[in-house]
Amino acid sequence: MGRKKIPKISREEINRISGEKQDRILKYMRETGPLTIQAAAKALALTHSDARNQFGNLRTKNVIDCVGRCREGYLYTVHREDVKTYREQREELQAGEAIWPETIEKFRKCIAPGDVYYYRDEEGSRRRTKVADTRYPHICLFDNGQTYSWADVVRCSRKGVHTLGEWPR
Numbered sequence: 146m147g148r149k150k151i152p153k154i155s156r157e158e159i160n161r162i163s164g165e166k167q168d169r170i171l172k173y174m175r176e177t178g179p180l181t182i183q184a185a186a187k188a189l190a191l192t193h194s195d196a197r198n199q200f201g202n203l204r205t206k207n208v209i210d211c212v213g214r215c216r217e218g219y220l221y222t223v224h225r226e227d228v229k230t231y232r233e234q235r236e237e238l239q240a241g242e243a244i245w246p247e248t249i250e251k252f253r254k255c256i257a258p259g260d261v262y263y264y265r266d267e268e269g270s271r272r273r274t275k276v277a278d279t280r281y282p283h284i285c286l287f288d289n290g291q292t293y294s295w296a297d298v299v300r301c302s303r304k305g306v307h308t309l310g311e312w313p314r
Contacts, residue, residue, distance in 0.1 A: 166191065166199050171208065171223065179212060179222040244296045252299045253279065262301055264291065264309040271308060 186196035203209045213220040278286035301307040
């Protein structure tokens with residue numbers, strides 16, 4: 146047996162109610178600015194699943210955009226042409242983090258035996274090791290007997306706390 150068909154009258158009623166909820170969300174969003182699904186559901190007395198469904202419909206219609214992420218969830222705002230979406234922001238950030246062959250060549254000239262890096266040992270504790278040999282084209286040897294790719298060594302040479310072999314997700 147197939148799914149039970151919804152009568153045309155009730156389908157129109159569902160679409161009307163859904164449209165009203167979307168209008169309420171848009172009006173509230175224009176008044177308050179960027180907000181999360183959770184905040185909209187609380188302010189407009191909607192269930193979380195209903196608010197999430199309406200936000201999904203508004204995103205499909207390209208009326209709102211996800212512009213960031215916060216502790217309560219993703220931030221949404223009314224669509225404007227000059228605002229970058231969350232996906233575009235992430236792509237730009239990842240493009241800046243890419244390790245190109247030219248970058249590897251530049252760092253290979255700077256990295257010398259004796260430079261200190263950190264790695265995780267078998268127990269999971271963070272230990273320090275030193276560069277032992279930089280002559281090989283694709284790998285860098287360390288005094289703990291491990292080898293790491295030049296891309297990993299370059300990533301750990303950048304600002305911030307990095308551990309060899311632990312790539313960001």
